[in-house]
Amino acid sequence: GEFLSKTELRKRGGLSTTLVDKMDEMGILGNMPEDNQLSLFDDLF
Numbered sequence: 001g002e003f004l005s006k007t008e009l010r011k012r013g014g015l016s017t018t019l020v021d022k023m024d025e026m027g028i029l030g031n032m033p034e035d036n037q038l039s040l041f042d043d044l045f
Helices: 006-013 017-025
Strands: none
Touching: 006 017
């Protein structure tokens, strides 16, 4: 399935933090959150 967060991408995908950070810098990950924790305020701002 899809990866819901950068943490999940690292754990399930076996990617290093450095690689995930580079992918994020390149815009590959879009607005993927750091972790799977939901925030009540995400939809408000």
